[in-house]
Amino acid sequence: MITPTPLLLRRTFLFIQLGLLSLGLTLGAIAAPPAAPAVNQDVARETLAPANTSVYTIEVVADRPEGLYKSGETATFKIRLLGDGKPVVGETVSYLLQGEKFFRSSGTLSSAVEPATVPVKLDGPGFVLCEVSFRPKGDGKNEVRAAAGVGADPLALRAATPEPADFDAFWTAQKAELAKVPLKELERVEVPIADAAKSALVVQYDVKVDCAGGVPVSGYLTLPRNAKPKSLPIILSYHGAGVSSSRPQVDRAAKGFLCMDVNAHGIVNGKSQEFYDTLRAGGLREYYMWGNKSRDTAYFRGMFLRVLRSLEYMKSLPEWDGKNVIVSGGSQGGAQALVAAGLDPQVTYCSAAAPWLCNFTGVTEGSVPPSWPGFIKMNGQQVATPDEAKALAYFDPALMAKRIKAECGVSVGYQDRACPPASVYVAYNNIPGKKQIYDCPLDTHKGPSIYQKCNDALSKYLEQLKAATPAN
Known part of the structure; x- marks a missing residue:
């Protein structure tokens, strides 16, 4: 389960996706993987360039590049909307967070120059997927999307139900x-x-x-x-x-x-x-x-x-x-x-x-x-x-x-x-x-x-x- 702080309630559930990504891996048990080979190695991005408008990009970043935390720790997540590589201000960005134990939360936030930050307490083993989306004004079809995942104590995860006796x-x-x-x-x-x-x-x-x-x-x-x-x-x-x-x-x-x-x-x-x-x-x-x-x-x-x-x-x-x-x-x-x-x-x-x-x-x-x-x-x-x-x-x-x-x-x-x-x-x-x-x-x-x-x-x-x- 994930416990959001009051700051989350208004605009930071998007970070819960990342927070859930950081749901609590035991750092001593799993070595952090090397960063992925990208321009910004800690950022998951998807870009889209509709006609007659900017190229929009969504950044989703956890405070730990490896996305691993211990149960009980708090993760901080950052989300930012960019247009042509520069911050976009005042646009509505949507998010959907999904995790273990039927966790699901969705909402919107307003983009700003600085990334939104959301602290999330990670209460137990599991993973959370955060899916972020933005639809440019006047574009009813194309949508910019990005996602990130985090894990908490994954070495503690076990099968949901017992195996068949036979x-x-x-x-x-x-x-x-x-x-x-x-x-x-x-x-x-x-x-x-x-x-x-x-x-x-x-x-x-x-x-x-x-x-x-x-x-x-x-x-x-x-x-x-x-x-x-x-x-x-x-x-x-x-x-x-x-x-x-x-x-x-x-x-x-x-x-x-x-x-x-x-x-x-x-x-x-x-x-x-x-x-x-x-x-x-x-x-x-x-x-x-x-x-x-x-x-x-x-x-x-x-x-x-x-x-x-x-x-x-x-x-x-x-x-x-x-x-x-x-x-x-x-x-x-x-x-x-x-x-x-x-x-x-x-x-x-x-x-x-x-x-x-x-x-x-x-x-x-x-x-x-x-x-x-x-x-x-x-x-x-x-x-x-x-x-x-x-x-x-x-x-x-x-x-x-x-x-x-x-x-x-x-x-x-x-x-x-x-x-x-x-x-x-x-x-x-x-x-x-x-x-x-x-x-x-x-x-x-x-x-x-x-x-x-x-x-x-x-x-x-x-x-x-x-x-x-x-x-x-």
Whole structure:
């Protein structure tokens, strides 16, 4: 909960957004991330230039660039409207603040030469998103927007509701169903590599592997030519939300890795963008909402079975070194990576950038914003879709995270509306072993830091792994 001081009541709720951003991280527990590379490194901005008017900019700044506070501390926030880089006076700026425990506040303030300052006491763990907007006079369509997020004691965040009592039994049963389908390649077709120098080093295949659920594992398998048996670490990469072809992993394979980029839907690879756009708008439209009233029909059941089968397949290849299994992905791919690591104890490293789907039930406890696209609907503070709330708990990566044996790298964006920071921290806090989180206070779901930081950490891990591995 956030307690505003009297100064807040008139014009400073906009700062509550920032104040909530500073909701109370324990500074000794989490290192402040480096400032984002921008002209003003502490400011989140969005600009717009309507015809015949100035270019307006909104600045939203917390008094701590890292946006982290302890519970009970007071944060001070500053908001300012600029036109052509200069302060704008006397215009109305709107704000919306949303945070944990159903916190929501909105209001307006009048812009001035100096930024408005608002002290906010942060009473407990969680995050707050502050969205600020300004609509120029005479412009009924265009709107300038900016946002900021803050966190308080995020390492204290936990899942909103208990996990299902039969969570492990359910996944044991799913593995048994998968085992009934023999591990068998259905297809392996070599895919030419255009770069002649890389083609001399690496071979790539479009593969399909039989799987439970009626849809095969589909992906690009890439490895060094003439690789010796038991010589290569595995890298499995998983896709974010959407519909697309698998992507080549030529560069990593050339460095001595056994790579597979797994198609999220088990569909054909290598088609035109129009082909995948048509699928996204038609046959796979809103696939993530399919069958969510039951754990037996939810779309994620089939997706996660393919994750398990992709692991089994890669470990069956003679080139695997028998020791190292790395999984990675961002957003939906980050969710799949956490699931892979949670369900397979042989995974040794997991890279999950802004993982999606975590803490599905957080919305029932007032976590705002809820994970996109709103899997569980609320009627005020009451659950309006109880069947979905019950079923989706079995596919929550935050619960899978409790079972992870691997080392993990996770990233989080404080302005991320698709994968809200509280949901990511719940998953991160559940990981029992060696781990590192990369905080990105200025990032939305588009990044860029949330993806770059995880990728950099993964690259460093791979370099160290290869350096420690004797040449074959």
